[in-house]
Amino acid sequence: SAVISQKPSRDICQRGTSLTIQCQVDSQVTMMFWYRQQPGQSLTLIATANQGSEATYESGFVIDKFPISRPNLTFSTLTVSNMSPEDSSIYLCSVEGTGGSLSYEQYFGPGTRLTVT
Amino acid sequence: DAKTTQPPSMDCAEGRAANLPCNHSTISGNEYVYWYRQIHSQGPQYIIHGLKNNETNEMASLIITEDRKSSTLILPHATLRDTAVYYCIVRRLYSGGGADGLTFGKGTHLIIQP
Numbered sequence: 001s002a003v004i005s006q007k008p009s010r011d012i013c014q015r016g017t018s019l020t021i022q023c024q025v026d027s028q029v030t031m032m033f034w035y036r037q038q039p040g041q042s043l044t045l046i047a048t049a050n051q052g053s054e055a056t057y058e059s060g061f062v063i064d065k066f067p068i069s070r071p072n073l074t075f076s077t078l079t080v081s082n083m084s085p086e087d088s089s090i091y092l093c094s095v096e097g098t099g100g101s102l103s104y105e106q107y108f109g110p111g112t113r114l115t116v117t
Numbered sequence: 118d119a120k121t122t123q124p125p126s127m128d129c130a131e132g133r134a135a136n137l138p139c140n141h142s143t144i145s146g147n148e149y150v151y152w153y154r155q156i157h158s159q160g161p162q163y164i165i166h167g168l169k170n171n172e173t174n175e176m177a178s179l180i181i182t183e184d185r186k187s188s189t190l191i192l193p194h195a196t197l198r199d200t201a202v203y204y205c206i207v208r209r210l211y212s213g214g215g216a217d218g219l220t221f222g223k224g225t226h227l228i229i230q231p
Binding site for chain 1: 149159160161162163166202204210215216218219220221222223224
């Protein structure tokens with residue numbers, strides 16, 4: 001399986017500010033995804049981070065609120081913009097390859113716990 | 118993606134086999150059955166996936182019915198560390214490569230009793 005790290009692991013932010021979360025994987029992967037897990041809930045897919053092109057967002061999520069970058073095959077960032085208390089969640093990135101040992105098996109990072117006050 | 122139905126919680130005695138059911142009656146021909154689990158405060162962990170044949174790996178076995186409308190995840194010798202929320206997910210894979218993201222339901226909270 002891939003080794004995935006996220007920075008920061010947790011943060012407390014004031015409303016109206018923005019936070020950028022980094023996701024780094026130890027090998028090149030085809031697909032990277034970003035999820036949100038609100039308190040007491042299961043995970044919700046935010047977007048698919050595409051290398052070299054714009055991210056593909058799920059219904060209910062927009063680029064202005066959650067801009068995503070994916071400059072190469074091992075790194076992605078998710079920004080939570082103009083934060084409100086409702087954005088308090090755990091944000092997780094995941095990776096998946098379509099060949100070799102990572103074929104269609106999605107692996108998750110440890111998550112970033114965000115609290116907005 | 119098709120929806121899945123799982124019991125909200127289950128208990129199992131340590132050392133016994135844990136059998137977790139999942140209904141996915143509207144599954145399509147190109148959708149696979151995936152199982153993940155999430156131990157408290159950690160990211161989800163991949164367990165196993167399959168299309169129509171039964172699958173086994175070092176963690177678990179996946180039994181899919183012939184009509185593919187339901188499946189069972191089997192943890193052969195449950196330990197206390199298997200206490201987690203288990204998610205059954207159906208997911209479309211594309212023949213040319215690539216796949217949809219995962220759609221998580223509420224899952225089954227499996228509690229292993231000592």
